Amino acid sequence: MALIVQKYGGTSIGSVERIQAVAKKIKAFKDDGNQLVVSVSAMSGETNRMTALAQVIQDTPSLREMDVLLTTGEQVTISLLSMALQQLGCDAISYTGSQVRITTDSQHGKARIKSIDDHRIRKSLDEGKVVVVAGFQGTDEDGHITTLGRGGSDTTAVALAAALSADECQIYTDVDGVYTTDPRIEPNARKMNTVSYEEMLEMASLGSKVLQNRSVEFASKYKVPLRVLSSLVDNPVGTLITSEENIMEQAVISGIAHNKDEAKLSLIGVPDEPGIAFKILKPISTANIEVDMIVQSVSAREGLTNFAFTVHRNDFVGASNILGHLRKELGAMAIQSDDKVVKVSLVGIGMRSHAGIAAKMFEVLHGENINIQMISTSEIKISVVIDEKYLELAVRSLHAAFELDKE
Numbered sequence: 214m215a216l217i218v219q220k221y222g223g224t225s226i227g228s229v230e231r232i233q234a235v236a237k238k239i240k241a242f243k244d245d246g247n248q249l250v251v252s253v254s255a256m257s258g259e260t261n262r263m264t265a266l267a268q269v270i271q272d273t274p275s276l277r278e279m280d281v282l283l284t285t286g287e288q289v290t291i292s293l294l295s296m297a298l299q300q301l302g303c304d305a306i307s308y309t310g311s312q313v314r315i316t317t318d319s320q321h322g323k324a325r326i327k328s329i330d331d332h333r334i335r336k337s338l339d340e341g342k343v344v345v346v347a348g349f350q351g352t353d354e355d356g357h358i359t360t361l362g363r364g365g366s367d368t369t370a371v372a373l374a375a376a377l378s379a380d381e382c383q384i385y386t387d388v389d390g391v392y393t394t395d396p397r398i399e400p401n402a403r404k405m406n407t408v409s410y411e412e413m414l415e416m417a418s419l420g421s422k423v424l425q426n427r428s429v430e431f432a433s434k435y436k437v438p439l440r441v442l443s444s445l446v447d448n449p450v451g452t453l454i455t456s457e458e459n460i461m462e463q464a465v466i467s468g469i470a471h472n473k474d475e476a477k478l479s480l481i482g483v484p485d486e487p488g489i490a491f492k493i494l495k496p497i498s499t500a501n502i503e504v505d506m507i508v509q510s511v512s513a514r515e516g517l518t519n520f521a522f523t524v525h526r527n528d529f530v531g532a533s534n535i536l537g538h539l540r541k542e543l544g545a546m547a548i549q550s551d552d553k554v555v556k557v558s559l560v561g562i563g564m565r566s567h568a569g570i571a572a573k574m575f576e577v578l579h580g581e582n583i584n585i586q587m588i589s590t591s592e593i594k595i596s597v598v599i600d601e602k603y604l605e606l607a608v609r610s611l612h613a614a615f616e617l618d619k620e
Contacts (some may be wrong), residue, residue, distance in 0.1 A: 253287025364425025482546030
């Protein structure tokens with residue numbers, strides 16, 4: 214008997230009929246003798262619908278009240294799915310994040326899980342029930358409802374799998390696995406059978422929408438076998454995300470990720486002195502704005518430097534306002550901003566043992582006359598920031614150059 218945590222979201226639970234189909238799938242696993250914990254997100258479109266309602270009421274909706282509002286979406290889904298299972302003769306019980314006692318910090322809109330009390334879930338499993346848990350949500354230590362941010366239901370599922378020492382965590386989505394790149398951009402993209410935690414973490418953090426990066430962090434830390442499958446086909450195989458040592462043959466490049474949600478900001482002509490990076494990034498960090506890529510370069514004027522960085526587009530206005538204050542404070546010459554950029558990244562654990570990957574990437578982009586604005590590297594990835602109008606050309610060109618369409 215295996216303990217399996219499953220997550221369903223998106224269009225796979227987008228209607229009553231889809232929820233009933235998911236219930237049949239869950240019942241089949243239960244009938245095979247498995248213990249099942251299921252995490253679900255809201256029905257597709259619900260989060261956007263509720264966000265639109267809030268924006269009609271309040272120009273800039275309160276983050277705390279948004280968390281209270283948005284978590285009702287998952288509450289609808291867990292109750293309907295539990296009813297669907299019961300209708301099939303499969304005993305099931307639903308729990309919200311607060312009922313499970315998923316404790317988070319107090320960062321409304323993007324809270325982090327601190328602990329999970331598994332007592333209630335284990336008791337229900339021992340009673341032979343399928344446990345259906347609301348994804349995306351928890352409560353802080355003062356009892357305030359919190360949400361985990363976009364893709365938070367994935368994080369809930371993996372965190373539950375880690376807390377319960379589950380045999381496998383299965384993430385059911387609208388796609389049938391992890392591809393070498395976005396098939397909507399490159400039709401020749403190929404589904405991968407296995408990918409390492411490290412590669413998946415890079416791809417998730419770099420814009421791959423299949424999994425949220427925090428869910429992969431959890432899986433990697435607690436060595437939870439993670440499988441991405443399609444909920445729309447029978448007996449799917451999907452992609453297994455596992456430890457590097459479990460992967461027999463390592464490709465040089467596993468995939469190409471891209472992120473359209475980038476914005477670039479630059480402070481031009483700030484004093485070139487110790488601590489200048491701290492003075493710029495400290496107020497950005499205090500505002501809870503995450504900085505991605507950073508480039509500090511010598512200014513044309515002696516004694517000055519230019520400081521550029523990227524943030525999520527949602528934080529573009531907030532970061533711009535902070536730089537407006539910093540410009541006066543630090544005596545900067547100008548601010549340059551651009552929210553029409555994208556990030557394209559090559560990812561592969563094989564990079565560790567192969568030279569010349571960056572040179573080949575830059576050669577391909579040069580051949581397509583694509584200007585590189587920023588570069589960032591790690592042991593297993595190379596990222597570049599380019600103008601958004603070249604995104605599809607860059608992805609297709611790199612996919613072909615590195616022969617990612619071949620097994």
